[in-house]
Amino acid sequence: MPTTLSRALASFPNRFDPGVMGGLPDHLQETIERRNEVLGPGYMLMYREPVEFVSGRGAHLFDRDGNDYLDAYNNVPCVGHAHPYVVEAVSCQMAAVNTNTRYVQEPLVDYAERLLETFPEELSKVSLACSGSEANDLAMRVARFHTGAEGVIVTRWAYHGITREVSSFSPTLGKGSPLGPNVRLIDPPDPRLVAPGSTLAEHMRDQVRGAIDDLERHGYRLAALVTDCAYSSDGIFTDPVGYMAGVLEEVRAAGGVYIADEVQSGFARLGDTMWGFSRHGVVPDIVTMGKPMGNGLPLSGVVFRPEVCDDFGQNVRYFNTFAGSSIPVAAGAAVLDVFEEENVQQRVLVNGKALRAGLEEITQASPYVSEVRGSGLYVGIEIVRDRETLDPDRARAEDIINDLRDRRVLISGTGKGANVLKVRPPLAFSSADVTRFLETFAEVAKVRL
Template sequence: MPNRLQDIMRRRDIVLGPGYQFSETIPVEFVSSFGAHLVDRDGNDYLDAYNNVQGVGHAHKHVVDAVCRQMAAINTDTRYPQKLLVDYAERLLATVPPALSKLSLPCTGSEANDLAIRVARFHTGGEGIIATRWAFHGRTREVASFSPMLGAGSPLGPNVRLIAAPDPRLVGSGCSLEDYMRDQIRSAIRDLDRHGFRLAALITDSAFTSDGIFTHPVGFMKAVVDEVHAAGGLYVADEVQSGFAQLGDSMWGFSRHDVLPDIVTMGKAMGNGFPISGVVFRPEVSHEFGQTVGYFNTLGGRSISVAAASAVLDVFEQENVRERVVSNGATLRAGLEALTRESPYVGEIRGSGLYLGVEIVKDKRTLEPDSARCEAIIKDLRDRRVLISRTGPGSNVLKVRPPVAFTAADASRLLETFAVVARHRL
């Protein structure tokens, strides 16, 4: 490891607070970027097939120019009239069903989910929250209380109940996935009631990312949401990870299930790396909260962040992003399936668009997770300058989640590199 990098790491350990981690076992100092590529100090090009925060591409010129122009002009908050802000809100709301017509702007996905649950509690008068068994929705104290992925060191709230992810393999014979998920919701609601908690909300990541990535089959969510509404609760669709066309066949993951959420939360790719997130409400859900409590975020909705977010929507309109995601995602999935078809160590390949999971197991019959093999594959790919990550309760699902700027050439490079690694590991 270069002395320069060692020095950065040493100084970092001295000055940064607890809990900071590197994204790789062996850290790399990146100094420039473009599209789905990161370049280190020595000029080595790494394919970024993991970081979808810069969704429309690292250092995208249109976004950079929009931010620079706004920064050189003015940067005000939502307490002042901003035409740019109103224009953006109208454009963003045009991408969701008309019944979702009110937008609030925090800074992060954690803040968005925090506000969503706060409003849900206020509207319903309930405290109970239902989430999936290995979900991650953020890191504020409130949101961490229903993010079991954070582990034993971050306890769940007594008002939280967990349900299994929609894995069709868990469904018994004679039962549909829809029935299986509905029964879990009913059981969770009964248990909340028994312990004195009225239901406030069900919150799900629309790709069930931390649970291992489950995007198919679609349609079962309607029965789930109906049960939640019947119990007086709200449905919060967490699109922080799956939104902005990451799943390809729609702008938002919830729309694939033909359901109408009460609240939708957004973040990550919203500002292409600039701190902006969104919470979209049905107006009848948020009205009283707005009148009685109100909401203001000093940095949420500032001119510069809105300029970045507006430029992201420009790119979606100008570059046919969703069509590109569908095409390159299909190529990527087909290639991964072909390369792993005969492997005894791949349980299945899941996902949609440019959000794919490759389940690594010790035995296809038992589906016992193999986190060590999964980590070895990630390291081998990284050594060949392709970056991915992993997910799932067993840390055994390869997470391939590139920015939507991913091109056909990028997909080919990933598959060619994966083929080399697969020959040794799969």
Template structure:
């Protein structure tokens, strides 16, 4: 590590305190980004296979120019009239089912999920929330209490219940997988009711990224959604990570399962990293909250944020990045799966589009999590020019979610480096 980095670490610790965490045993210090690449101080390129936030690539010129252009003209809060927020809301809603007729904008996905829960409680009169066992939904006080993957220090809220993620077994149908997941939801509903708590919502990240990336068989969410509706609650699709074409076959992750959520939440990929996020909602679900509350988010949906978001949508749609995610994602998964012939650590490869989970196991028969080895691979790749991370309760699943402009050549580079690092273990 360069001495300047050591000085930076010491300065960071002094100024930011102990709560912030860094990736990797040897922290990474990028100074510039372009497309799918990040560059360190020496100008060395690093393949970014992790950063879903900059969905159309680092320093995307169209987004940068839109931000600068609007910022040089006007940026103010959302309590004045402005065409930008309305124009973008109309465009965004056309990508969603027609049942979702309203949008509300925030600055972060955490705020969007927090707002969704407030709306759910106003609509249902309930307070109970059901999430998956190792979910992550955000960092506000209320949502952190429904994000068990934040760690053992997180105490789940008294009105929160967790259910196992829908981890399909090989050959299992969508109906079979969905029934098992719905059994967990039914049990959680019953437990809430037994404690005098009315269910308000089932909230899931529709690729179950923190649980370990569970995307297939498509369709497994249907029965669980029916169960929460039967109990008087609503279904919230957290699309912060899977949304905006990342799964390839659909623009939104929930669409793969043939369901229409009551609310859809979105995060910073909306603005390619610019702090803009939001929620789409059925008008009838929003009605009670609108009567009871006077909601505003001072700079959620400001003119600059809307210009950034609109530019991102231009690039995704104009360059066919959803289709690119579908085709390159399939190519990448096939290449990673082929490594199982050489490396016994490689378990199941799962995912959709450019959201991929690569399971590492010490025993394929037992599917024993190879947690230590996964850490070695993540840090080995960091030393060899590739940035990614691990996910799941046992941190043994490599999480790969690069910008949507990722190419087959980029995939080949990634596969070759994973092959090399696995070969060193």
């Protein structure tokens, strides 16, 4: 009979099994044992052999022996680990003051204005929070207040956060985290799911219309459609674009709003635009942001059309002590400075194209790779048992992930079958990093693909 922990491990891609520590170095074993004694439920480590890092720089992490690992996984340090400009900005602010939004802070206003300049003019209000989960929680509260409705539509394996509210529409959390009765699931925009004679735009529109109809049959009007604009947990589906216009027509005709979750796809992650939704030529009603905003400091945000949020602001008390406080705002402003000074978006576009082209060349003859897909520095490589059946091969995917880790290159897995290799480095990823990644991946491919 599997234990609760083993069931949780089984659903978690690329995980370390704490029952197998015999081959680990003594220091690592001791630290993991101490960790298991004191940390609460749900914590997991990555890779069959976990790794401990003591420092980082750009897209590189270093262990206690000074070994250099290429980080092709962590999107939290958006402009790079320990970016000196961000470090200096945060240090200077920490030495001055850290206060909250109940006091006048000109730097907070400056930052909000600069951030909103990157959005369409219809999106002109921003609220700050501390995490992507908090941002999505607030977005849903506002959506429900604005619409007076409860129904939520998300994709089949979506992840939007870990609060009780947000976990109720995050199906990737698994059976131990039940979905709300007001939640309906639709396909991600995978062109392979489209029936012959139809189009992706028609398929996605039909999916949303069917979900709305089913919600109404069960007494729920639609409050919001929520999508991660890279469909990260569904397996990474960034292209083709253009299907969202019809989807939004259905959502708004039903009285709902569209929440674009840009926690992973935003801040030029997809290369050709600053925000994932912009690639589709649509303007959401609400946009949520998280991880990259403060380069690892707890800073997230929700951007609104004012007509969606104004009534909520006038009638509901909302205050978050640490959201918008001085130090995270300094980090956020520094990130925007780095974007401008280093032309980050162009770097993502150029290096992302080189990365995908190299991966396509390496995998084109493999019977175990169905697709290389993605945009910018967000790439998925789908590992299958057979290209015809598309049967997921989780075991092979995990072997590849751990072979790369053994060669000091870090990636992870995603998708319902945990069989899509997820390549999602800091945006500091350079052309030299692309070369190192491709050379190492080619070594592993000779054995596994």
